[in-house]
Amino acid sequence: MTEQKRPETAEKTAPEGLTLSRRSFLEGLGATAGILAAGTVPALLSAGAGAATAAEPSLSEDPLASIIEENNAVNYPGKPVKYAKAAGKQKWAMVIDVKACIGCRRCVYACVEENNIGRNSGFTYIQVLEMEPGRIDLEHSELHYAEGGNPNKWYLPVQCMQCAKPTCVYGCPVIATWKEPDGIVVIDYDKCIACRNCMVTCPYDARHFNWVEPEVPKEERNPDVPVEEKAGVVEKCTFCIQRTRNGQTTACVEACPVGARKFGDLNDPESEVSIILKTRRVWRLKEETGNEPMIWYVG
Amino acid sequence: MAKKLITANGPGIYRFIGVDFNVGSLKNAGRRYWAFVALLGIIITVGIVAWGTALAQGGSVMAMRDNYPWGLWFTNYMYYVGLSAGGLIVYASVHLFGAEQFKPLSRLAVLQAGVLVMLALLGIITDMERPWRAIYMLLTPNGSSPFVYTGSAANIYMAICFVDLWVLITGYGGKKLAHRMTLIALPFAIYLHTTTAFVLSLNKSRELWNSAVMVPIFLTSATASGIALLLICAYIMQSLGVFKFAASMFRSLSTLLATVIIIDLFLLLVEIMTVFWPTSAKPGHAARLAHFFTGEYAWAFIPVLILGISAFALLAGRKTRHLPAIQLTASAMYVVAIFLKRYSLMSMGFSTNPLGQYSSPYFPSLVEALIALGLLAVGLLIMTLSAKVLPLQVPEDDEEPSASAAAAPVAEAG
Structure with a gap:
């Protein structure tokens, strides 16, 4: 599940101009691969799900939340x-x-x-x-x-x-x-x-x-x-x-x-x-x- | 009311709370006795002055610094708490295991245990910059601090010891109460020494302390040194003519001592091996312990091993182990060895601090040493006066019925 959260972070911080686009791309890839491996969500749907969570950022989805x-x-x-x-x-x-x-x-x-x-x-x-x-x-x-x-x-x-x-x-x-x-x-x-x-x-x-x-x-x-x-x-x-x-x-x-x-x-x-x-x-x-x-x- | 509380019960004997205080015997005491008491008085006075200096000038008169936050007082805390165990274990074995040969020692053992724990607690009080703040230990105790457990255990244990002594002397409640008191006191003695070890071992910040084997090492060291001190005390009391003990009692004590010494050494060697063995050695641990073999602490730690092994060898020799001189030498060696062990243990946590910075050995300052000596003198004074005033000798008539009764509690327990 944590893998799903990652691309969202990258997109969130991207406007700051601080994130390397290559990194977020790789992480996005990783997330997709993870979902594919899990075999629960079709690959096509995963991109849409990622976009949906990015649109409404909340504290619980903050990658630093656990800290x-x-x-x-x-x-x-x-x-x-x-x-x-x-x-x-x-x-x-x-x-x-x-x-x-x-x-x-x-x-x-x-x-x-x-x-x-x-x-x-x-x-x-x-x-x-x-x-x-x-x-x-x-x-x-x-x-x-x-x-x-x-x-x-x-x-x-x-x-x-x-x-x-x-x-x-x-x-x-x-x-x-x-x-x-x-x-x-x-x-x-x-x-x-x-x-x-x-x-x-x-x-x-x-x-x-x-x-x-x-x-x-x-x-x-x-x-x-x-x-x-x-x-x-x-x-x-x-x-x-x-x-x-x-x-x-x-x-x-x-x-x-x-x-x-x-x-x-x-x-x-x-x-x-x-x-x-x-x-x-x-x-x-x-x-x-x-x-x-x-x-x-x-x- | 006061008249009823203290009643004269013969020439110079005053009865208070059921105990005959033989104050009159002090009049017959020799000049050497009084000279010794006067000497203790002087040492105590100097100690009080030293404590006053420490209170007035703060920690700067101590040799402790940030790298050695605890010093002589903590070494002594571990040491005294440890010594007090042996006395109680010997006394407890009388009641719980029917070891009748230790019966004459019971009152002395309980008194020694109580006084030693009192010294340990006074050591903490004299170390505090503001002793009155000790009240916060009762008002807002923190359940996750090992200090709370060892502090409360020491206080309760001290109370148990003195109540126990009173029960033994007055015979209040008979054999049954004495037996029950032992059932409470023995586990409490073990609890106290366990919590004292926890003060060291429950610190992940101090690598050499953070080992579960610290607890059994504390228990065996405590028992061994306590038995050794009791043996020495018994010899002194006998040579002063206060007590008479059977030779078989000394033989049993020294056999017990040898057994505990070898277990104690075994645990220590196992721990040392774990620190240095190539497949388990962690760099921080090995570097820290190396100071105690080849570094500036070797003078304190190497003798622990040498004295320990020699004391065991002396007590193991079949032809010589019954000789009082051999028993006394071995006991004295182990009492010294355990003090050096406590000092080394304390230093193992501090010599290299959590940031890896080594600092040269801690030696107590004059003020610290004088306070510690003053406390020791307080303990000796109580023992010296008690030897004359308190009825510590177990009466002959009391021994006879107990011999048959001793089997009963064991059977009951079984």
């Missing part, structure tokens, strides 16, 4: 987030083009400034790994590579993936962290008991504990993000919840000099992330853990 459906609130207590507006109808996602990434770490620095990460804390939300050519092997990667990057390596930025099945949320013993309806995993700084089980259960090393009182110079502080409340609790990337729920994009996307980062709403079929997921071949880090991360890599 969006999985990306629901988890352990959501209905409590408002202190430093941001309430969640909207969006399902946030990010795509990072590793072919474009030059390992300049500008996203890291922009994130530190935007999110008031303690200058003495010794961690950053984004960790850029220098990867060996020819392998996606984290054991051979280097986090503390020399500034500037090496043209013989490739770079893999890792941060909180806002997983659809967040092991950190499952692992928190007191429901001090949860997944909001728009997919952002947040932490309640007033409730965190500092057991650090979420850091243990996270497969992406995305969560960080404030072992020291975070220090941010007064003039560099972002008034939209707390500082003092973060002492002795766990914090992490929130897709810049204070910006994205106000219609802005994240600080890392803004800072990237090569445009390697795309951020957007999966519910919006016109958004950059939706189009990339539908038209490019993408992959996710540690897919085998089944966490269903909401950050895809491409290239």
Whole structure:
């Protein structure tokens, strides 16, 4: 049945001028072949059926529907987030083009400034790994590579993936962290008991504990993000919840000099992330853990 | 009311909730006894000061960092919870399997089990930056977190141990209640150790922990180290003149110990083989475990195997295994081996983080070590005072009827 849906997508995105006509042609062929093989619908009818579904696109036929459906609130207590507006109808996602990434770490620095990460804390939300050519092997990667990057390596930025099945949320013993309806995993700084089980259960090393009182110079502080409340609790990337729920994009996307980062709403079929997921071949880090991360890599 | 609760029952003996507290015996205690108590008092005071420092200055005084989110407190949690098992299993075998030679140990075993679990729980409390937030564990527990299960199990188990001790001392409810308490306590001991293993094994993010064999390894390690500690305690109590045990009891204990040690080693070796065997080795797993054989963790992990095999060899030697010195040496070796094993196990999850970044070994900071020592001193103080004040010695007259009664519950169960 999924094969039937595919040509419809191609036709839908074709007006954007992004889809390769050859690809949609091939997929159309594939769909027809599939129906023929199934032997239930005559070949002549299948073309007409395809056209009919394309005329009335609905959410259930969105090729990303299965991904969006999985990306629901988890352990959501209905409590408002202190430093941001309430969640909207969006399902946030990010795509990072590793072919474009030059390992300049500008996203890291922009994130530190935007999110008031303690200058003495010794961690950053984004960790850029220098990867060996020819392998996606984290054991051979280097986090503390020399500034500037090496043209013989490739770079893999890792941060909180806002997983659809967040092991950190499952692992928190007191429901001090949860997944909001728009997919952002947040932490309640007033409730965190500092057991650090979420850091243990996270497969992406995305969560960080404030072992020291975070220090941010007064003039560099972002008034939209707390500082003092973060002492002795766990914090992490929130897709810049204070910006994205106000219609802005994240600080890392803004800072990237090569445009390697795309951020957007999966519910919006016109958004950059939706189009990339539908038209490019993408992959996710540690897919085998089944966490269903909401950050895809491409290239 | 207060007068009725505490009644003098002879010179220096006070009866409270049905238990005769022999406070008078403390007056007769020697200078060495009091010197030891004073030493423990000093260590506890230093520990409290260290805890205050940690509360005031936050986690920065700990050696734990993001790559080692759990440290000495967690090693000790696993260790103490494990040690407490052995005591209970020995005690339970008295009631459930009619192993009468362990009968004199029953009160000591239950007290030891309760105190050790208490230390494990205090270790968590002293690690928390804001201990009062522990209340959220009761208010909004999350059913999918293994922490909720091990935490609640430890608390309930501790309560069971102390109630059990009271039942054993007062004889309340007779043999029947003591038997029923055991029927509750033994599965709960196993449940507690299973959930403790789950804290490690239920993490797909930590490759070396994420193995079902972690649960049986925890159970066998716990039993072996617990029996070994009980054996050492019994020898100490006997040499202090507090208790008198039959040689056959020590022989049975050491036979049991040898059996559990070999099962424990077997499970560990099977797991190691799975990690390294060419057809099953996953690069992440093998690289992570290699640090424990040839890397910076070899000092901690290699002794686990050497001490374990040597302890078994000592207890297996037919001509020497009845000697107290051999039994004590083997027990001490295994108690140390299990501590190193817990430390290695903790490090196996953390030394290489989920993003493949290796960080050099964790060693506890001074503050962490002082807090842990202070807690250990609390446990020792309770045991030291109890040895004098509490009626831990099972009375002679109590032993006689129980010998015939012991067969009855077994028959009942059958």
